[in-house]
Amino acid sequence: MGYAVALMVKLKKPQAIAIALEVGIHNAALAITIALSPQLLGNPTMGIPPMIYGLTMVVTALGFGLLVNRRSRAVS
Numbered sequence: 001m002g003y004a005v006a007l008m009v010k011l012k013k014p015q016a017i018a019i020a021l022e023v024g025i026h027n028a029a030l031a032i033t034i035a036l037s038p039q040l041l042g043n044p045t046m047g048i049p050p051m052i053y054g055l056t057m058v059v060t061a062l063g064f065g066l067l068v069n070r071r072s073r074a075v076s
Contacts, residue, residue, distance in 0.1 A: 003064075017068050021061050028054035 002023035006016035031050035034040045 003068075013068075017065070020064065025054070025057055025061065028057055 001020075003016050003020035006019045007013075011019070028050050032047050032054065035043055035047035035050060
């Protein structure tokens with residue numbers, strides 16, 4: 001979604017790629033922080049889903065990066 005929206009607002013491809021990767025990674029980190037923070041939820045159990053998402057995000061981000069890199073090389 002981050003990549004598509006960035007392209008829709010006419011950002012250059014390198015910027016769109018950076019946004020796509022950062023949006024997912026930062027959302028996981030924010031969710032973990034909220035779940036574990038004693039001032040907010042303070043519930044380690046609620047931190048498990050974003051931690052799992054954070055781990056899967058690394059794999060999907062790698063796949064996305066490889067796909068975009070391969071496409072950009074084909075266009076160049």
